Amino acid sequence: MTALENRPRTALLVIDVQNGLVGNAYDRDRVVGNIRQLVDRARAEQVPVVWVQHSDEDLAQGSEEWQYVPELTRLDAEPLVHKTYGDSFEDTDLEEHLAEHAVGRLVVTGAQTDACIRSTLHGALVRGYDATLVADAHTTEDLRQWGVPIGPDQAIAYTNAYWGFASAPGRRGTVTPTAEVDFAAG
Secondary structure (H helix, E strand, O other): OOOOOOOOEEEEEEEOOEHHHHOOOOOHHHHHHHHHHHHHHHHHOOOOEEEEEEOEOOEOOOOOOOOEOOOOOOOOOOOEEEEOOOOOOOOOOHHHHHHHOOEEEEEEEEEOHHHHHHHHHHHHHHOOOEEEEEEEEEEOOOOHHHOOOOOHHHHHHHHHHHHOOOEEOOEEEEEEOHHHOOOOOO
């Protein structure tokens, strides 16, 4: 039910599943496994898979920490969006890739829940996209040492809880587990 005209397709977003961002992430192996399942399913169903890769002064382009985890492999034909802000839309070519594929609905996975995932979900909604958060395919590190008052499991649960209530005229946020993702829904 996207607010974008002539955009009936869905795309899978794989955000920042990079060595330096998920190396110490909560439930890393299960989350990466779920993302891999979704990538495989999306490819089988000819759903666009769009990869997002963050860089900043602590995550230098080309470094081992900047690379995607070895369990996930991007195909050359799949778009790669480089970003330097939390919101995957901000100062990137993400919207151009989505428009090229007539995408109006996003299925969102990756890291970090309490930063780039949340920012991208909100960025999608305000730009007119429906956005489905995959409940068991996003993760974060324990950020309590930097003043975050809750642990990673609670940050994930909180984000899953509130995103299901997100909406705006003509669009909405939904939350679903990996096993129930329907790329044709929308």
